[in-house]
Amino acid sequence: MMRTVIMVSGSGTNLQAILDAQPANTDIVAVVSDNPGAFGLTRAQQAGIAAITVDYSTFESRSDFDRALADTMAEINPDLIVLAGFMRILADDFVESYIGKMLNIHPSLLPDYPGLNTYSRVLDAGEQWHGTTVHFVIPELDAGPAIMQYRVAIRPDDTPETLAQRVQQGEYLIYPQAIERVASGQLTMRDGVVYNNDEAITQPDIIDEAVAA
Ligand code: GRF
Numbered sequence: 783m784m785r786t787v788i789m790v791s792g793s794g795t796n797l798q799a800i801l802d803a804q805p806a807n808t809d810i811v812a813v814v815s816d817n818p819g820a821f822g823l824t825r826a827q828q829a830g831i832a833a834i835t836v837d838y839s840t841f842e843s844r845s846d847f848d849r850a851l852a853d854t855m856a857e858i859n860p861d862l863i864v865l866a867g868f869m870r871i872l873a874d875d876f877v878e879s880y881i882g883k884m885l886n887i888h889p890s891l892l893p894d895y896p897g898l899n900t901y902s903r904v905l906d907a908g909e910q911w912h913g914t915t916v917h918f919v920i921p922e923l924d925a926g927p928a929i930m931q932y933r934v935a936i937r938p939d940d941t942p943e944t945l946a947q948r949v950q951q952g953e954y955l956i957y958p959q960a961i962e963r964v965a966s967g968q969l970t971m972r973d974g975v976v977y978n979n980d981e982a983i984t985q986p987d988i989i990d991e992a993v994a995a
Pocket of ligand 1: 889950
C-alpha cells in the first residue's frame with residue numbers, strides 16, 4: 783500500500799471522487815491544506831482521515847511556510863502526494879524531494895493552457911477541444927509529463943461554467959484511475975520520462991467524453 787497524502791486548497795470535489803473510488807494500493811493517510819477554510823478538510827474528517835492545516839496566512843514569509851509544509855510532510859513520510867486543487871505554488875526543493883511521487887490534475891489539455899482560468903481562455907480562443915490532464919509534478923508549473931487526459935468537444939453554446947462541469951466529471955473519472963496506475967507501480971517517472979511497465983511513453987492515455995459517456 784502506498785501511504786498517500788492529498789493536498790487541497792478548496793472544495794475538494796476531486797478529493798471526494800478519490801475517496802469514493804478507493805484506488806487500489808492506496809492508503810490515504812492525510813489531507814493537507816494551506817487554507818483552514820477548505821471544505822476538503824471537512825470531507826477528510828467525515829471520512830475519518832487526518833485533516834492537517836498549514837495555514838499560509840500565519841507565516842511571516844514564504845520560506846517559513848515552505849519549511850513548515852516540508853516538515854509536516856516529512857513527518858507523514860508519504861509514498862505518494864496527490865495535488866487536488868492545491869492552489870499554491872510549491873517550492874522547487876519540496877517538489878524535487880518528492881519527484882516521481884507527486885501527481886497533479888490541471889484543467890486543460892497540457893501542454894496547452896497552463897495556468898489559471900483555462901475555461902474562459904479556451905472559449906475566447908475559439909478552441910474546439912478542452913479537457914483535463916493528470917501529470918507527474920516537476921518544479922516547472924503545469925509542465926510535468928502527462929499520464930492521462932480526458933477530452934471534451936466544446937459546444938457552440940458552452941460557457942465557462944458548462945464546460946467546467948463536463949471537464950470536472952472527467953476529472954472524477956480519470957484521477958482515481960491514474961492514481962491506481964501509479965500506486966500499483968505500473969506507471970513511473972524517471973529522469974522526466976514516464977514508463978508504463980518499463981516501456982517509455984510519450985503520450986498520455988486519452989479518454990474521450992463521447993466514449994466515456
Ligand atoms: C480542479 O478542477 C482541478 O483541475 C484544479 O483545481 C480544481 C479543484 O477542484 N487543479 P476541487 O477542489 O477538486 O473541487
